[in-house]
Amino acid sequence: DLGPDGQLRNGEGSRHDDDVSSLRAKITVLEEELCKSRQDSSEHQNLIRKLENELKDLKDQEQQVKQKTTKVISDLLISVSKSERQEARTKVKHDSLRLGSVGVLRTGTIIAETWEDGQMLKDLNAQLKQLLETKEVIERQRKLLKKRQNGGMFKQLLETKEVIERQRKLLKKRQNGGIANCNYVKHPWLFHLAVDKSDGTDSESGAQEEDIIPDEIYKSRLASIKREEEVVMRERERYELEKGQLIKEMKRIRDEDGSRFNHFPVLNCRYALLNLLGKGGFSEVYKAYDLVNHRYVACKLHGLNAQWSEEKKQSYIRHAMREYDIHKDLVHHHIVRLWDIFRIDLDTFCTVLEYCSGKDLDAVLKATPNLPEKEAKIVIVQIVRGLVYLNKRSQKIIHYDLKPGNVLFDEFGVAKVTDFGLSKIVEDNAGSQGMELTSQGAGTYWYLPPECFELSKTPMISSKVDVWSVGVLFYQMLFKKRPFGHDQSQERILREDTIIKAKKVEFPAKPAISNEAKDLIRRCLTYSQADRPDVLTLAQDPYLSYTKK
Numbered sequence: 001d002l003g004p005d006g007q008l009r010n011g012e013g014s015r016h017d018d019d020v021s022s023l024r025a026k027i028t029v030l031e032e033e034l035c036k037s038r039q040d041s042s043e044h045q046n047l048i049r050k051l052e053n054e055l056k057d058l059k060d061q062e063q064q065v066k067q068k069t070t071k072v073i074s075d076l077l078i079s080v081s082k083s084e085r086q087e088a089r090t091k092v093k094h095d096s097l098r099l100g101s102v103g104v105l106r107t108g109t110i111i112a113e114t115w116e117d118g119q120m121l122k123d124l125n126a127q128l129k130q131l132l133e134t135k136e137v138i139e140r141q142r143k144l145l146k147k148r149q150n151g152g153m154f155k156q157l158l159e160t161k162e163v164i165e166r167q168r169k170l171l172k173k174r175q176n177g178g179i180a181n182c183n184y185v186k187h188p189w190l191f192h193l194a195v196d197k198s199d200g201t202d203s204e205s206g207a208q209e210e211d212i213i214p215d216e217i218y219k220s221r222l223a224s225i226k227r228e229e230e231v232v233m234r235e236r237e238r239y240e241l242e243k244g245q246l247i248k249e250m251k252r253i254r255d256e257d258g259s260r261f262n263h264f265p266v267l268n269c270r271y272a273l274l275n276l277l278g279k280g281g282f283s284e285v286y287k288a289y290d291l292v293n294h295r296y297v298a299c300k301l302h303g304l305n306a307q308w309s310e311e312k313k314q315s316y317i318r319h320a321m322r323e324y325d326i327h328k329d330l331v332h333h334h335i336v337r338l339w340d341i342f343r344i345d346l347d348t349f350c351t352v353l354e355y356c357s358g359k360d361l362d363a364v365l366k367a368t369p370n371l372p373e374k375e376a377k378i379v380i381v382q383i384v385r386g387l388v389y390l391n392k393r394s395q396k397i398i399h400y401d402l403k404p405g406n407v408l409f410d411e412f413g414v415a416k417v418t419d420f421g422l423s424k425i426v427e428d429n430a431g432s433q434g435m436e437l438t439s440q441g442a443g444t445y446w447y448l449p450p451e452c453f454e455l456s457k458t459p460m461i462s463s464k465v466d467v468w469s470v471g472v473l474f475y476q477m478l479f480k481k482r483p484f485g486h487d488q489s490q491e492r493i494l495r496e497d498t499i500i501k502a503k504k505v506e507f508p509a510k511p512a513i514s515n516e517a518k519d520l521i522r523r524c525l526t527y528s529q530a531d532r533p534d535v536l537t538l539a540q541d542p543y544l545s546y547t548k549k
Contacts, residue, residue, distance in 0.1 A: 070291050074272050077289050078264045081274040085256075088275075092249055099243050102250065115247075120239055128232050135225050142218045149211045241367060255279040261286065261301060267350060268342045271299055282316070287355065290339075296355040297339060304347040317349070319421070324351060326397060327420045334386035336408060336418035356416060358409030361473070365404055369480060373513050376477035381544050382415035383407060383470060387535045391463050396426040398461065402469035403444045404476070424461070437461045445493045446482045447472045451529045453500050463535040470538070471505075471524025478517070479508055483525065503527045516543045 100118035104111055256262055256276035261284065266272045270292050277285045277298065288299040302320055304313045327338040340352035359367070361379070371379075383402070390397040399406075401422040408416050422442055437452060437459040449468035451459050475483045483505050485498040493499060505525045507518055520543045526532035538544070 073291065074266065077272055077274060081264065084275060089253060092253060095246050099246050124232055124236050124239060131225050131229055135222065138218050138221055142215065145214055244366060252276060252278060259284055267344060271297065271352060273299060298353045298355045300351045300353060302349050306347060323421045326423050326425060332386055332389040334382045334416055336416045356408040357411045358413060360405055361407035362404035365477065365480065370511060371477045373478060373517055376474060379415050379477065380470060380474050383417060384539050384544060386417045387466050388539045391535045398424040398426060398463055399466050400424055401443055402466055402473065403447050445490045445499060446485055448499065450500050450502065450527060464529050464532045467524050467532055467535060467538050471521050475521050478513055
């Protein structure tokens with residue numbers, strides 16, 4: 001309040017001064033705190049910058065270490081791969097001396113490759129020829145021996161006849177002299193028994209033995225020759241097997257030498273290509289190493305022909321992308337994983353697959369006469385499990401191209417189904433009859449069921465296509481031949497309606513297999529699609545179960 005003279009009263013002025021002083025003191029404190037905070041903030045910012053710089057340095061160091069590590073790993077892989085390439089070529093050169101090699105045959109202006117047999121086959125043929133010649137000589141000796149034996153028997157018969165005639169004359173003479181025994185008169189043959197049997201018996205027995213022993217020797221030698229022939233024939237079979245493997249390896253090396261990816265490139269800054277595994281029509285498959293996840297993979301390089309029209313290129317890319325879309329989400333123990341896909345250049349792209357270090361089933365069947373039922377069964381069980389997974393998904397999948405080349409084995413012998421290039425996605429609205437087959441003519445005919453060859457109308461297919469293929473695979477593993485059209489080409493199968501006529505499967509007498517295995521094959525190869533089980537029904541077959549009852 002103001003006094004009469006307009007001045008603050010003393011008490012009130014004093015309080016006001018105290019408030020001002022207090023506020024000024026607070027301001028001073030706040031300013032000091034602000035200054036301190038700014039100083040602390042500056043220190044914190046400096047610390048942050050320092051830490052950021054340290055983090056950047058650490059990241060740079062980590063990147064450098066990572067690059068160095070990757071370089072070391074890559075260099076080691078390349079070094080090992082180069083050694084493997086050299087070893088492979090040295091082995092081919094060495095095996096060529098033993099097994100044979102590819103030569104060039106010129107006929108006028110035409111140059112063609114021809115196979116020149118190696119020393120192994122020449123030696124085997126020489127052994128076989130020598131055995132056959134020895135066999136012929138022994139057979140001739142046996143014929144001569146039998147001829148001599150027959151001649152000796154004829155002579156012996158003549159001599160016996162003369163003896164009998166003399167005995168008859170002697171008998172008559174004795175009869176005329178009245179000294180004949182009545183029994184001898186009634187039964188003259190008793191007289192012959194009364195003759196001293198010791199005369200010449202030992203010599204005749206010895207003569208027979210002298211004839212029998214040489215024949216037994218000849219028979220024993222012929223049996224030995226037969227065993228030797230069997231050994232040589234097995235060696236020839238082994239030669240044919242090794243020759244096939246050698247030719248395959250020669251082709252692989254030739255393809256590797258001609259590949260534009262044979263210089264160990266790192267694709268997509270991640271996949272180090274190593275050695276060529278194989279080459280198809282428009283693709284090459286390399287063993288590679290994933291430098292990020294540190295695992296071996298298989299890189300399938302798809303090359304578009306530069307001469308193709310743009311429309312054909314786009315069609316091929318669409319087909320490959322469709323396969324990728326089907327395959328990418330499949331995660332199962334018995335299905336090969338698809339890890340990645342990327343473009344290399346305008347005409348080349350790559351799909352990255354799980355690497356299986358074992359052989360494929362086709363190579364296994366070529367390397368063995370036939371699989372025992374127990375081994376063939378476990379392969380089929382694994383394939384069926386993979387198919388069950390495909391048929392329990394929300395979008396069911398028909399593989400449509402099950403064949404030995406599309407069944408791979410990993411290092412532990414686990415079977416895995418691969419190649420979904422011809423696979424069909426069964427739409428949700430597909431009825432019990434299945435879906436229409438729109439790609440008729442595609443596939444491998446030996447392994448496709450009769451309905452796929454229906455020409456009068458658009459075929460309807462289901463997972464029963466894969467069931468038929470399973471039956472063919474099982475039969476082939478057990479008997480080393482396909483049940484229908486084994487020696488026929490695809491063109492001939494189509495021309496002669498081989499599969500359409502395949503109404504009943506026949507089983508060879510050997511090797512013997514269980515009735516349960518035969519029944520399973522018959523069910524898989526049921527001619528009528530309506531009567532054939534689907535994948536899920538087949539999987540319930542007791543024969544495919546290992547549960548103890």
